[in-house]
Amino acid sequence: MKKIRIALLVLFVLVLLSPFVYVQANKMIYAKKVNAYLLEEERYSKDEIQLVRGVWGVKLPPFYVVVVFKDEPDVEYIYFAHDTIMQFEYRLTPEGKTRGITRSKLKHYIPRD
Template identity: 30%
Template sequence: MPSVRIKKSSVIIGTAILLLALSPFAYSRYTLYKLERGILAYLTETKHYQEEEILSIEAKISKMPKYPIYVKFTDEPDVTYLYIYRDDKYIQAPPGLDSNWHLILRKHTDKETL
């Protein structure tokens, strides 16, 4: 009888340790998924893009910003737009500068970022 109790408690402890070890990974995957769904809703509902106009959406984990969201549009497949979720809203990162220190404005650059 004692060996059954030891096996049962070992399984429970092992399962608890495994769940604790996997929880940060599961949380980060869920956060990325939630950000990707959120930016899609933002672009289609607030910015009035059609889903067909959006080529790809990919959220990642990085140092700064912690969760950048990269968006590509079908009419500019070589251009990647960076969005950040901050203070309960999505913000497009400002465009880059050319060699003459002028803003590189693209077709889908948000006017609020300028």
């Protein structure tokens, strides 16, 4: 009887943790895909990239990646890494808005066709 209780407890804990593990794993997978894309396809160096962070969002698609370049710390570029990797949009930090950064001043913005 005690073994059954332990097995049920372990199963219960696994069921509770599985969504957390799923989200964290996907955030890491998408961040690695975008990082590889930036280094291999877009030919950025590691020194040019400040941050590549996977994010789980409320909107669709649920996973995306935020990239910040060292020479533009006030701009967050949003990438999708599902079937293909593409820069989707950008966001200015409050400091970037204060500094008057506009789309025409962005160094890493890739306009969509």
